[in-house]
Amino acid sequence: MSLRKYFFKTSFTYKIYLYYHLYLRHKGFFKKERYSQFGEDQFISEFFKEKQKGTYLDVGCFHPFWWSNTCLLHQKGWEGINIDINSTAIDLFNIARPKDINLCTTIDENKSELKFFFDHAFSPCNTLDKSFKDYFKKAYFDRFKEECFVNDQTIASTKRFCEIAKELDLDVATLATAWSKQHDFVAATIVGVSAAAQMEPILKAAGLQLDEKTLNAIDVVSNDIRYPMG
Numbered sequence: 001m002s003l004r005k006y007f008f009k010t011s012f013t014y015k016i017y018l019y020y021h022l023y024l025r026h027k028g029f030f031k032k033e034r035y036s037q038f039g040e041d042q043f044i045s046e047f048f049k050e051k052q053k054g055t056y057l058d059v060g061c062f063h064p065f066w067w068s069n070t071c072l073l074h075q076k077g078w079e080g081i082n083i084d085i086n087s088t089a090i091d092l093f094n095i096a097r098p099k100d101i102n103l104c105t106t107i108d109e110n111k112s113e114l115k116f117f118f119d120h121a122f123s124p125c126n127t128l129d130k131s132f133k134d135y136f137k138k139a140y141f142d143r144f145k146e147e148c149f150v151n152d153q154t155i156a157s158t159k160r161f162c163e164i165a166k167e168l169d170l171d172v173a174t175l176a177t178a179w180s181k182q183h184d185f186v187a188a189t190i191v192g193v194s195a196a197a198q199m200e201p202i203l204k205a206a207g208l209q210l211d212e213k214t215l216n217a218i219d220v221v222s223n224d225i226r227y228p229m230g
Helices: 003-007 011-025 040-047 071-076 087-096 130-135 153-167 172-181 196-207 212-224
Strands: 055-059 079-084 101-104 113-118 145-150
Touching: 011 087, 040 071, 071 079, 079 087, 087 101, 113 130, 153 172, 153 212, 172 196, 172 212
Parallel strands: 055 079, 079 101
Antiparallel strands: 113 145
């Protein structure tokens, strides 16, 4: 088992590994002249050199630094929307670009169920394209697994969760904490805050017991979001 797999065993060690991956392995604290694979970001930055602030949309964003086409723009002060079907990629963006809108979803106007070809959490070859997977199978996908992912399920499920919280007149953090501590499969709930006031809704969950109807409703929302990492 690789060292990375050990870190992926709990949410706490997983987050530690994400910080290591971003700021030690990929030296995220140090600015570079280029980040994209073939210099695309340098062309884009030069094209918009007079525009200090703007908005980008990065579909298949993959990584905040490694081969990123938008990192130079972000460093200039731009903000945007980053979309990827890999939940680990979105976790990286939530750390490195917290002011951006980071979505684990696909883009499909038909809202169809799609097959996700997953190499590993940090692979640039995770894809929905079977022909792409077949082309790179020998190099990357000898151990690939197929996952089903509904394109807008993450957004829809998040909205439904917020609706449940509103119906119960609870803060979403209170509801999420109360739900997690009432499940046997949750060994511990670890939270991080940037201000003391943010602890209040979480602490309210300490003595809160959700009824079976509410638990089942949230279970449905949780099960609808099929992340590659499980």
